[in-house]
Amino acid sequence: MRLTPVAILIAAVSPSLAATYPITGDGVNCRSGPGTSYSVVKSYSKGQSVSITCQTPGTTVSGDSIWDKTSDGCYVADFYVKTGVNGYVTSRCGGSAPPTNGGGYCRRINAAGMSLVEQWEGFVARPKPDPIGLPTVGYGHLCQQSNCAEVKYSFPLTRATAESLLADDIPKYTSCLASAISDRVVLNDNQWAALASWTFNVGCGNVKTSTLVKRLNNGESPNTVAEQELPKWRMAGGQVMQGLVNRRKAEVELFKEASSKQAHPSCS
Structure with a gap:
């Protein structure tokens, strides 16, 4: 039986059905x-299961402002808790009901999208200039400080820590994408992942002023818009880059791959 959203919420907050x-x-x-x-009360290790008693807004961590109060009586950033939902899964601390829009956007992207980004960004273990001279590390992380001092993972990165760094970075771009695209535009998770890859590559400012976003917001067919507009983003440093031509082709292919899972305007 497929549970309704109400049933899922009841299961999440019911003491007898407490989820971890x-x-x-x-x-x-x-x-x-x-x-x-x-102050830090305790720390959790990767893979450790926690029970959430309520959720509340707090300091934004990698694009996510939700904090989860655990059964230990302390608060952990929801970004680091795999609830399977990109938003509230239980009641707000204080008793109010959670928002119903799933947080407004998917802060993460699906596995196909992550694989696409990793493929076209390429793995770099230590900070070095990319093809147009910008210092990057991992899978396309653009250094914000000298030698990427802001990165919390030790160099040389492993592929595992590079993937973690990418997961830390992605919400910044999905948040931008969500703010640019009207809630009237319905996108499935493959369409969303393809646009997130594009956003990660070209930057938030370019996305917000793009004809692609304007056409989507004007109600044109998403598949048509993506097929016509994504290939135009093929230049870097004033030159057409074959790597970008190929990446845009891969993004269009992912965008057009059918999926029943909605990702915008809210995850389901």
């Missing part, structure tokens, strides 16, 4: 309040 969720990072801090300025 795995932690996705190593040494994830659980704090005395919903924010990074609160």
Whole structure:
């Protein structure tokens, strides 16, 4: 039997059916309040299961402002808890009901999208200039400080830590994408992942001013828009790059791959 959203919510908050969720990072801090300025009460290891008693807004971590209060009585950033839903899964701390829109956007992308980004960004273990001279590391992480000092993982990166870094970075781009695309535009998870890959590659500013987004928001067929507009984004440093031509082709192919799973305007 397929559960309705109400049934799922009841199951999440019912003490007799308390769900546990795995932690996705190593040494994830659980704090005395919903924010990074609160003191650390304890830490969780990757894969450890936690039970969520309620959720509340707090300091934004990698594009996610939700914090989960665990059965240990402390708060952990929801970004590091794999609930399977990109939004509230239980009641707000204080008793109010959770938002019904699933958080407004998928902060992550599906496996096909992650694989596409990894393929076309390429793996770099230590910071070095990309083809147009920008310092990057991992799978396309653009360095914000000298030698990518902001990266919390040790160099040289392994493929596993590079994947974790990419997962940390993706929400910044999906958040931008969600703010640019009207809620009237319905996209499945493959369409969403393809556009997230494009956003990751070209940057938020370009996405927000693009003809692609304008056409989507004007109600044109998403498949037609993607097929016509994505291939135009093939230049870097004033030159057509064959790698970008190939990447855009792969993004169009993923965009047009059928899926019944909705990702925008809310995950389901």
